Amino acid sequence: xxxxxxxxxxxxxxxxxxxxxxxxLRDLREEEAARAGRPDAAPADAPCDDAATEAGTRAHxxxxxxxxxxxxxxxHIRPDGDAIGSQLAMAYALRHLGKQVRVxxxxxxxxxxxxxxGVADIEIAxxxxxxxxxxxxxxxxxxxxxxVSGLERGFIINIDHHVGNTMFGAVNxxxxxxxxxxxxVFDLVRELGVPLTYEIALHVYIAILTDTGSFHYSNIxxxxxxxxxxxxxAGVKPPDVARSIFxxxxxxx
Numbered sequence: 001x002x003x004x005x006x007x008x009x010x011x012x013x014x015x016x017x018x019x020x021x022x023x024x025l026r027d028l029r030e031e032e033a034a035r036a037g038r039p040d041a042a043p044a045d046a047p048c049d050d051a052a053t054e055a056g057t058r059a060h061x062x063x064x065x066x067x068x069x070x071x072x073x074x075x076h077i078r079p080d081g082d083a084i085g086s087q088l089a090m091a092y093a094l095r096h097l098g099k100q101v102r103v104x105x106x107x108x109x110x111x112x113x114x115x116x117x118g119v120a121d122i123e124i125a126x127x128x129x130x131x132x133x134x135x136x137x138x139x140x141x142x143x144x145x146x147x148v149s150g151l152e153r154g155f156i157i158n159i160d161h162h163v164g165n166t167m168f169g170a171v172n173x174x175x176x177x178x179x180x181x182x183x184x185v186f187d188l189v190r191e192l193g194v195p196l197t198y199e200i201a202l203h204v205y206i207a208i209l210t211d212t213g214s215f216h217y218s219n220i221x222x223x224x225x226x227x228x229x230x231x232x233x234a235g236v237k238p239p240d241v242a243r244s245i246f247x248x249x250x251x252x253x
Contacts, residue, residue, distance in 0.1 A: 057173045058184075061157050062191040064171055070100045070132035072154065076140045077106050077147040081210025081245065084109045086138045086159075086181040088118040089203035093185075093194045104128055106147030112245045116206065117199050131155075139181045143168045159184055179219040182207025186227050201234035205241060214246060 065071075073090055075083035083105075091101045104123045113119050126147065131154025140146050141164045143156070158169030161178040178184050182204045189200060208228060212220055232238065 054173075054175050054177075057171070058187060058191055061159070061171050061173050062188060064134065064155070064157060065094070065099075065136075065192065066097075068099075068133035068155070071102070071134050071136060072128055072130075072132050072151065073101060073103045073136045073138065074128075074140075074146045074148055074151055075105060075138040076145045079105050079107060079109060081110070081113060082180045082182055082207040083139050084113050084119065084122075085203040085205070085207030085210070086185045087122070087203075088116075089182065089185045089189065089200045089207065090136060090138070091118065092197065092199045092203070093189045093192060096194050096197065096200075097192065100132070102128075102132070104148055113206070115244065116202065118203070137169065138185075140165075142166045159188075177221065177223075179217070179221060179224045180208045180211035182211065183223065183227055186230075196230060196234045198235040201231040201236050202241070205231040205236045205238070206245070209238075209241060210245065214242065 071094055073087045073094075075087050079087075087103050087105075091103050094101045102123060103118070103121065104125055106124070106126055108124055109119050109122060126149065128148055128150035131151055133155065134157055135151045135154035136157045136159065137143065137146060137151070138159050139162065140158075140160065141162055143152060156169035157171045157173070158165070158167065159173050159181060161175050161181055161184060163176065165172070165174050167174070173184065173188075175184050185207070186196075186204045189196065189204075194200070205228060208224060209215070212224065215224075228238075
């Protein structure tokens, strides 16, 4: 007689644990803000309109951008799909407005992204001598995480959605509810009055696709899918993008 192996089924609680961890991180951030006496700190029982605050900061960032002409866009060392997608979507939007834009990173983009529009034009450098009229930093908790020196001499617009950002910019737009920095760029593009072109939509979609682990993570919201719907409406083909990124290599997982 052959022995039949016993099979035991267990409920996978990893998603629940991740949700709990994210909630703990939010609570810690609120407590740290309260202890530091920051303006955004409020008593736990006080009403707080986070959406209004976020929208106000986004509008402030848009005003500062519209008043300037020359930009450097940077992100963190070893950039991932969200970093590259957010940078390039922003770059295409600024160029639509007639702005001069340099996208600068210390490290090259991951190979699966190399054939997408604009990636070949990213400058790889450890120093920027001319920060332009403004530096837009994506997805970096601290300016030093860019690995690029010289940025500190510019007017910095800090855009991030990760816990632990040190608010190092002249303008600090932080949105913990965003599933990807690409979601924030999408909103900023709309704030600037720029139409959703194919190139902008493509890079927003790449940012979201990779930072959500191909829509596997619990940070996804209805907003995420609504933005992706609009990207598809602008001409993005999800199967083609997914094959180019995930079938050739692992990225953003």
